[in-house]
Amino acid sequence: MTPVLKTQDLKVHHNTARGQLKAVDGISLSVAPGETLGLVGESGCGKSTLARCIVGINTPTSGTLEVAGVSPEKSRLARARAVQMVFQDPSGALNPRLTVERIIGEPLQIHQRAGREARKAQVLDLARKVGLSDYHLERLPHELSGGQRQRVSIARALALNPALLVCDEAVSALDVSVQAQVLNLLLGLQRDLGLTYLFISHDLSVVRYISHRIAVMYLGRIVEIGPAEEVWHRKMHPYTRALVAAIPDESARRTDAVLLDGDVPSPVNPPSGCTFRTRCPFAQARCSTEVPELRDQGAGLSVACHFAETLYTV
Numbered sequence: 001m002t003p004v005l006k007t008q009d010l011k012v013h014h015n016t017a018r019g020q021l022k023a024v025d026g027i028s029l030s031v032a033p034g035e036t037l038g039l040v041g042e043s044g045c046g047k048s049t050l051a052r053c054i055v056g057i058n059t060p061t062s063g064t065l066e067v068a069g070v071s072p073e074k075s076r077l078a079r080a081r082a083v084q085m086v087f088q089d090p091s092g093a094l095n096p097r098l099t100v101e102r103i104i105g106e107p108l109q110i111h112q113r114a115g116r117e118a119r120k121a122q123v124l125d126l127a128r129k130v131g132l133s134d135y136h137l138e139r140l141p142h143e144l145s146g147g148q149r150q151r152v153s154i155a156r157a158l159a160l161n162p163a164l165l166v167c168d169e170a171v172s173a174l175d176v177s178v179q180a181q182v183l184n185l186l187l188g189l190q191r192d193l194g195l196t197y198l199f200i201s202h203d204l205s206v207v208r209y210i211s212h213r214i215a216v217m218y219l220g221r222i223v224e225i226g227p228a229e230e231v232w233h234r235k236m237h238p239y240t241r242a243l244v245a246a247i248p249d250e251s252a253r254r255t256d257a258v259l260l261d262g263d264v265p266s267p268v269n270p271p272s273g274c275t276f277r278t279r280c281p282f283a284q285a286r287c288s289t290e291v292p293e294l295r296d297q298g299a300g301l302s303v304a305c306h307f308a309e310t311l312y313t314v
């Protein structure tokens, strides 16, 4: 089956005053139809840059990117329809002067020739799919709650039946109970409409809840990728262990939890060899000279750590 998203050695490097900044540094991944791939990592790991590349806001420095089997550079219009994004802050993404009806209907107005009445019916149908009603359609964004605004963003994103929905920290600004409602909405929509998601968050417990597979990202690279429960329970990469340890009251936390000190190092002149070694309690001499490649660990899990097997039994 053709993947909905496929990237091969994708890189986004920025020229900055301090040198070349490798925001995304060789990402290869694919997402199957109807699947959710969760992308997790701390702030500054390059998650948003990768997302912006996929939706066409950023241009890759090198590598290939295909959406539904087509290279999106070939057709800007096709990409505008094929990939939609839901952002963290719906207030910033929604025009404050337009009613919800206009906001949800805008993509239809731009891309479809449907008449006013047909569009109105489509908008109401989209609103109902995300749990909103006629009442909400007449409101302005500031009259809605944060959760309702995020529902509007999702309805708008779904208007053109995208092949892929990229959710970038889509629930991070919401209260925990509202987060759960929006996550459940996304799960329900996927079940009913067969949607495909790339779901990005710094919060591994949120990513685990919604994802079939999880990719853990550190300084522009994937350090662990596999089925959600394999990543969560085996957490073979020390960085994955650290992300689990950072979750408050997490019962899955191992007794030998890795605790993260400080911030992610600068992507300008990142550490040699394994870029995580400067924060890794298990780092050895080899880690500073040799870049670890992703290696198959069985059950669909791949881990980029020289000592993954030995550490797993620690």
Ligand SMILES: Nc1ncnc2c1ncn2[C@@H]1O[C@H](COP(=O)(O)OP(=O)(O)OP(=O)(O)O)[C@@H](O)[C@H]1O
Pocket (backbone or CB within 6 Å): 014, 016, 021, 022, 023, 041, 042, 043, 044, 045, 046, 047, 048, 049, 050, 267
């Ligand atoms: N246009 C740009 N020019 C230079 N550096 C950039 C640019 N865009 C992003 N960066 C840098 O690239 C790195 C990755 O940023 P990115 O926003 O993708 O990370 P992130 O994991 O999504 O974090 P956050 O959740 O905070 O957005 C950061 O060091 C950031 O400062």
